Amino acid sequence: MTALIIDDEKHCRDVLSLLLKRYCPIVQIAATCANGAEGQVAIETLRPDLVFLDIEMPGMNGFDMLEACRYTDFQVIFTTAFNEYAIKAIRHNALDYILKPVDKDELIHAVAKAQQKQNTQSPSGIEQLLGFLQNQNVGGRISLPTLEGLQIIDSEDIYYCESDGGYTRFAMKNGQIILISKTLKEVEEVLDTKGFCRVHHSYLINLRYVQRYIRGDGGEVVMANNKALPVSRNKKQEFLSLLEKI
The missing domain is CATH 2.40.50.1020 (LytTr DNA-binding domain)
Structure with missing residues (x-):
């Protein structure tokens, strides 16, 4: 199963890469991307099976990036500290998410679910998610990268x-x-x-x-x-x- 990691925080990309290599060897990391624009190009070029996607990124957030993608035949695991509306939308469309900081047991569980759904999930799940979000208020919690790690605050x-x-x-x-x-x-x-x-x-x-x-x-x-x-x-x-x- 090939995967991309898209997150504007290098520390988050590095930690997730390490956890995947250690606990989820079935996942082969094809590339890591520092922003939504890089992620969109990588998705169109590499056509991964799975994308680990941060939501809050400057310039182009995770939802905007998905909306811009022409190729959508992949599964998404959001890595997020986002608010209840986005989580509700993600659940509603049978996608998955992991709250930051990433817990290895949650990661293992999410990857196992993605593996099970790899050959059965409809590509329209991402499109349904974006349609759902257009009618929701997704403002709220954001994660701040501090010297000690990540601090989750309400805007x-x-x-x-x-x-x-x-x-x-x-x-x-x-x-x-x-x-x-x-x-x-x-x-x-x-x-x-x-x-x-x-x-x-x-x-x-x-x-x-x-x-x-x-x-x-x-x-x-x-x-x-x-x-x-x-x-x-x-x-x-x-x-x-x-x-x-x-």
Whole structure:
């Protein structure tokens, strides 16, 4: 059984590869891919039997990648920390998922199920999944790669994100600050459909926690934790337009 691993986190790809080689020797890893675009090309070229697919990836998430694929005659095991709606959709279409961090026993079980269904599963399962998701709210939980591993958070608990060079700081509702090794642009690509707005080159804010806007050249936005953040002149109009819709 040939397989692809598609995940934007190198650590996750490496761990999954190691677990598969150690506990699931029937799976031959044809390639690993760091994003959805690479994954789509690999699927069309290599035509694997099985794809281990992360959902939350910047640029093109797992669902978008599946929708873009012309070749769909393969099985999918999602490796995810995603919310209940996506999991419901995955179950509804007889696909499988493993919650991160990956547990070896769950992995062994999922691979065994994929092997059993290899010659019987209808290719339309992926198409049915995507159709189901179009009518669901799939915003929610995301996984953050920290120095200690992966931290699962709810996007609704983020006050704002702040750029720190090649890193991003998450200011959380509970007062916690989480530092991850992703740029703010990458974070924005993940959160841009979840009620967030880039108000400055250094700040991405959660619109639900805006307390007030202070006029100025660009102005300032005061968040629910009383933190005042600058608004860029070139971001001002977009921000105010979104604010009026709340």
